[in-house]
Amino acid sequence: MEFKDYFPVWDQLTAEQKKKLSEHIICRTAKKGDVIHSGDSDCLGLLLIRKGQLRAFILSDEGREITIYRLLDMDICLFSASCMMHSIQFEITIEAEKDTDFWIIPADVYKEIMAQSAPLANYTNEIMAARFSEVMWLIEQILWKSFDKRLARFLLDESSLEGSSVLKITHETIGNHLGSAREVVTRMLRYFQNEGIVKLSRGKIEILSPHRLESLCSDL
Amino acid sequence: MEFKDYFPVWDQLTAEQKKKLSEHIICRTAKKGDVIHSGDSDCLGLLLIRKGQLRAFILSDEGREITIYRLLDMDICLFSASCMMHSIQFEITIEAEKDTDFWIIPADVYKEIMAQSAPLANYTNEIMAARFSEVMWLIEQILWKSFDKRLARFLLDESSLEGSSVLKITHETIGNHLGSAREVVTRMLRYFQNEGIVKLSRGKIEILSPHRLESLCSDL
Structure with a gap:
């Protein structure tokens, strides 16, 4: 081409x-x-x-x-x-x-x-x-979406771009994408982890339940 | 024309x-x-x-x-x-x-x-x-400007559009322009009033010190 x-x-x-x-x-x-x-x-x-x-x-x-x-x-x-x-x-x-x-x-x-x-x-x-x-x-x-929804959307988009449910990305990098501080990202990811939606490890985020991320960021 | x-x-x-x-x-x-x-x-x-x-x-x-x-x-x-x-x-x-x-x-x-x-x-x-x-x-x-700066900029722009230092505008309308709740606008306007920058009366905002509004919203 x-x-x-x-x-x-x-x-x-x-x-x-x-x-x-x-x-x-x-x-x-x-x-x-x-x-x-x-x-x-x-x-x-x-x-x-x-x-x-x-x-x-x-x-x-x-x-x-x-x-x-x-x-x-x-x-x-x-x-x-x-x-x-x-x-x-x-x-x-x-x-x-x-x-x-x-x-x-x-x-x-x-x-x-x-x-x-x-x-x-x-x-x-x-x-x-x-x-x-x-x-x-x-x-x-x-303006109008809460941060949990924006983060859920980002993780799903990223997973689709990478073709993988394991994302190699730091919390700081996610913050830079979303215009948020690293601490805010870490806090919400830990909440997602407690809910069983993701699993966090050093430099990696594994999406355990794409379905629950979808329902988080849908407008229903 | x-x-x-x-x-x-x-x-x-x-x-x-x-x-x-x-x-x-x-x-x-x-x-x-x-x-x-x-x-x-x-x-x-x-x-x-x-x-x-x-x-x-x-x-x-x-x-x-x-x-x-x-x-x-x-x-x-x-x-x-x-x-x-x-x-x-x-x-x-x-x-x-x-x-x-x-x-x-x-x-x-x-x-x-x-x-x-x-x-x-x-x-x-x-x-x-x-x-x-x-x-x-x-x-x-x-994302990056605090609300006092955004409100100061809005009041100055509005005053220049209207050609007057007295603005006939409600706090709710300002909120609708700036994507903020009425209460947030009222709180900041009262702070401006305490500082002697504006004078509030029913349905009106008088700008007493455009100079101080300018210095508020400048990036210095």
């Missing part, structure tokens, strides 16, 4: 636009833990994930984090190219959660093609609307 | 696209307090504000609210036309905060023109990115 198989509106671009893209894309690899883009660095460009997993998060002045969205195979990240649009007025950090192969599309190249191409501009709109929906979901979670 | 003076990319549309828009826009008036669009209703269309003030907010299952953004003269609202894009997966309510004149652009008309017009699609991208930035700011506020 090549770039064009990963780029959804490829067939709707002109020959010249395809040529321009092909000539300028950069193929990259990141190791798990690498920070690919941070808020105050240069305008890196758009990221198209070939294989792997990236995490986009924001950082407070005090170093607290919250995960905004994940990028998996074939996903595209716009906000690492904030110079592309005047109206992107926030800073995001992107790090690799797994070893990841991806392409960088330079912001000026993408912007130039998008200015001419209604299909590319409309596709960009759809990506942004999808991210917007994720962020609106996140606001509702932060 | 006519529709074309309010619609930023008008000059970049074709004659046919202009004709189509002109034939389908609907001119409307809302009274203060009117709900113009609610999450589960039909796909109303895009709103372009001629004169007035609208508030876009989300509602929890329990009836709690938080303001997402305000729409003032010449602003455009995309999210009242969620059927326009598959990826808009959240529900927003829009109500008039002042008597408001606005145009409705039917979603199917806008979508059809945007599919052909790179300028309109790029303009739509900029609007969405601007709203996205506001929502990211809101997340940072909710």
Whole structure:
């Protein structure tokens, strides 16, 4: 599979636009833990994930984090190219959660093609609307869902991403995903353990009852 | 001033696209307090504000609210036309905060023109990115700013919107803007009053020291 198989509106671009893209894309690899883009660095460009997993998060002045969205195979990240649009007025950090192969599309190249191409501009709109929906979901979670529900949802999502009921993740990392302090995570996980929902051991969380996690985070 | 003076990319549309828009826009008036669009209703269309003030907010299952953004003269609202894009997966309510004149652009008309017009699609991208930035700011506020700072910022913004240091607003309404309970608002306002920052009276809040509100909400 090549770039064009990963780029959804490829067939709707002109020959010249395809040529321009092909000539300028950069193929990259990141190791798990690498920070690919941070808020105050240069305008890196758009990221198209070939294989792997990236995490986009924001950082407070005090170093607290919250995960905004994940990028998996074939996903595209716009906000690492904030110079592309005047109206992107926030800073995001992107790090690799797994070893990841991806392409960088330079912001000026993408912007130039998008200015001419209604299909590319409309596709960009759809990506942004999808991210917007994720962020609106996140606001509702932060404001109106209790922490037990948010943690239950996180453990289930993580288990599905990893394809395993045993998660190798620290309490601090979970806190960084959910925008919470480590102590709050530990307290709730111990409660889950007492209830027989999970089993905790050093650096690991085993999900014993996905069913009970599901009923915790459902809205019933 | 006519529709074309309010619609930023008008000059970049074709004659046919202009004709189509002109034939389908609907001119409307809302009274203060009117709900113009609610999450589960039909796909109303895009709103372009001629004169007035609208508030876009989300509602929890329990009836709690938080303001997402305000729409003032010449602003455009995309999210009242969620059927326009598959990826808009959240529900927003829009109500008039002042008597408001606005145009409705039917979603199917806008979508059809945007599919052909790179300028309109790029303009739509900029609007969405601007709203996205506001929502990211809101997340940072909710997660990392203490309530006194958020309330101070709100009072200053409100005073600037109204052009007055006396705000006619209830504590409950402030709570609905900030996603907080009325009691929390009242407690903090009384603290501000004890500090000589505001003066409270029935249905009114007078700002005595905008300077101290500014220093409260600054990041210093």
